[in-house]
Amino acid sequence: MDDIVKQALAKWPNVPHCTGWLLLDRRGNWRMRDDAAQAAGAPGEPIRHTALLGFINRNYEADATGQWFFQNGPQRVYVELGYTPFVVRLARDDVSGKLMLTDQGGAAFEPAAAYLDDEGGILFTDRSTPARAAVLHDHDLDLFSEHTDLASDGQSGDFRWRDDEILKLEPLRKAEVEKRFGFVASPAARVAAGTTSS
Structure with missing residues (x-):
């Protein structure tokens, strides 16, 4: 502040x-x-x-x-x-090639978990306490898809955030997001x- x-x-x-x-x-x-x-x-x-x-x-x-x-x-x-309280953009770093998430203010957002809602939205929570919830900007869904292996049920999968870090894509209902993330x-x-x- x-x-x-x-x-x-x-x-x-x-x-x-x-x-x-x-x-x-x-x-x-x-x-x-x-x-x-x-x-x-x-x-x-x-x-x-x-x-x-x-x-x-x-x-x-x-x-x-x-x-x-x-x-x-x-x-x-x-x-x-x-x-959600935050909206994140997904991009690839020009130098390292690593994926980066930034919130609407331009600050880095380090994801701890990833979710797929029942309307196709992608959400993340970060490592802060309490965790902040963010939805992925819909313009970045293609890049997200390039790094995601979706399960046959279409409701779960793996998001390859880093070479050594895979986030399980957990299903959730959009109607429950507000309560779930407080x-x-x-x-x-x-x-x-x-x-x-x-």
């Missing part, structure tokens, strides 16, 4: 939280959702400002209940998730249902 954010929190500790205004979509784009977008259930406008994107990514965290938020100075802006996809829906943010 940026020092300027910590200072603002110390100075104004009781600023009300905000929900519904910020979305991380299925492709890792941050989107601003004004009143009209929220009323229409639309994803909102993509944020393109490089410095603002960096600020959001540096100050993106989860609370104790699994709700992800962007700490905007003294105000906590809870994030609506298009799927995050809240829609803090705004929780507030509307009468559950307060912590």
Whole structure:
């Protein structure tokens, strides 16, 4: 978290939280959702400002209940998730030829486990505690397939992450992802249902 954010929190500790205004979509784009977008259930406008994107990514965290938020100075802006709290891109390093995963902020994501959901989505969890859940950007499915041996059942297999490291591809249902990995996809829906943010 940026020092300027910590200072603002110390100075104004009781600023009300905000929900519904910020979305991380299925492709890792941050989107601003004004009143009209929220009323229409639309994803909102993509944020393109490089410095603002960096600020959001540096100050993106989860609370104790699994709700992800962007700490905007003294105000906590809870994030609506298009799927998981992180979206990763898969690429091959130009020098070493090794596969790399990076999250929507450009940070390295070291996978500990891989999953295939019942709609064909690929997910990873990392080695942090608690583990972070990320969905693979759909533009990278071909590269992922080149390094995967899918079992005959079409629901499991092996992902060759490194020459000496194979991740078992475990099946799971998309409807169970949020609960299984302990995050809240829609803090705004929780507030509307009468559950307060912590």
